[in-house]
Ligand code: AP5
């Protein structure tokens with residue numbers, strides 16, 4: 001299964017990708033997670049990316065295209081992968097096509113999660129993630145058993161720096177300007193599958209699985 005999860009900030013890409021990883025045993029490739037790790041570790045790439053991420057803008061194409069090209073060559077991608085948050089611009093989508101074709105691979109589907117803007121803001125302001133293992137939560141829609149503590153590893157839950165309302169609005173604008181055109185891009189390739197992302201987490205997963213089986 002070679003899949004892209006497309007959708008605005010807070011649409012549920014990371015949440016659904018984690019469930020698909022469990023089910024299919026293929027890796028999740030999240031450029032956001034990779035960039036956040038680079039920022040935390042203060043690598044050269046992290047230093048370059050930080051200001052763009054803090055402002056809710058996109059990191060330059062050449063930076064992310066390079067890390068994904070390299071990641072796709074890992075042996076764990078041989079039986080498939082889930083791209084989460086990449087591609088985000090038409091040049092990134094073109095570069096992905098080139099990388100996959102060089103590896104003799106084709107995408108199976110691009111699942112686009114559709115969620116209303118106000119629901120996205122509520123999801124992002126209430127999002128928490130584990131500072132230890134990275135597991136995601138929501139204070140209302142997917143709370144941990146004990147407030148502020150990870151169910152899996154008992155580490156403290158944290159809030160992402162870019163989940164402040166002003167930055168969230170900027171990320172949404174950037175999505176509409178630069179990433180939404182990819183829906184048409186992949187519709188033309190007959191790969192686009194729209195899924196109603198407004199349902200609860202388990203119901204969205206069911207819809208994604210049904211869409212993939214229908215292929
Ligand atoms: P990235 O980390 O990719 O952020 P994003 O696209 O803004 O998406 P999010 O991770 O915020 O949302 P999500 O769709 O994963 O939602 P989640 O499942 O967590 O990118 C961050 C930054 O890195 C970018 O702004 C950019 O600067 C840079 N970057 C990354 N990739 C790049 C690229 N390719 N090019 C250039 N720059 C790049 O869910 C959100 C919350 O909602 C959670 O709390 C969850 O529990 C809850 N939730 C999920 N589903 C549901 C549901 N169905 N019902 C109720 N609640 C739900």
Ligand code: MG
Nearest residue numbers: 013014015032
């Ligand atoms: Mg995410």
